[in-house]
Amino acid sequence: MNRTTHILVVEDDSDINQLLCKILMKSGYSPQPAYSGTEAMIYLERQEWDMVLLDLMLPGLPGEELLMKINEKNSTPVIVISAKEEQQTKVSTLRIGADDYITKPFDIEEVSARIDSHLRRYSRMICMAPSNRMEYKDIHLDKDTKIVTINQSEVMLTAREFAILELFMSYPRKVFSKANLFESVWEETFVGDDNTINVHMSNLRNKLSKANPDEDYIETLWGMGYRLK
Structure with missing residues (x-):
């Protein structure tokens, strides 16, 4: 089953917003209209989006x-769709991070x-990029931010605890002896x-266990070591 592609449409003109949403739905995408920069920020903070269609002249927060x-x-x-035709506006908008610029009327x-072209390119980039997020049961570990969550609640770990958990999640079937753990995490001879x-x-x-008392994550194999359960 294919994942739904969610696209945020930030456009204060209701007719244009509705038209863009219809274009997206016809292509099988799931659009979310937003009519101001302030409203768009609420949606951006609420979830991740596969693409943003963005007008520049917005109430609340400028595009x-x-x-x-x-x-x-x-x-x-981000594809900017704007009535601003000045070349300098297009150039500066692309320089500050827009992936494309379409002038109204379009x-x-x-x-x-x-839209299809940029989504295909972005999808290929995601597939090629190494993943720095790891999952096991309801544990989510982000190697970049060093954040671990269980059931969407953050679990505060020390650097050593984080390294141990990352090691387990990198090799979920492997049994680690105490010597394996020490030499991998502390990088010293056991x-x-x-x-x-x-x-x-x-x-x-x-x-x-405190984060989720109903789940058991790590098991001890007596005389051998530890592994994810």
Whole structure:
């Protein structure tokens, strides 16, 4: 089953907004209309979007400022659709992060083709890019932000605890001996100090259990080591 493509349409003219939404729905996409920059920010903070269609002359928050905020957060492709025809406006908008610039009045088929083209290119980039987000059961681990969540609630881990969990999630079927864990996480030769491993494993397990008491994430294989359960 294919994932639904969600596109935010930021346009204060209701007729144009409705037209763009119809174009998107005809192509099988799921549009969300927003009629001001302020309203658009609410949707942007609420979820991730596959694309944003953006007018520049908006009430509340100008389109240029909204574009910069989008690019600060992620790499969502943005197509600007504006009545501003000045070459300098087009150039400056592309420089601050727009992926394309379409001038009003626009051709419906051209808009549809450009949307499809940018989504295909973005999809290929996502497939080629190494993933820095890991999932196991209801645990989500982000290697870039060093944030771990369980059931969408953040779990505060120390650097060592995070490294241990990341190691487990990188090799979900592997059994790690205490020596494996110590040499992988501490990057030092293991000399038989079980206490260090025991304390960190106990703390990690307690934090995971507290976040979701109904789930058991790590199991101990006596005489062998630990692995994800």
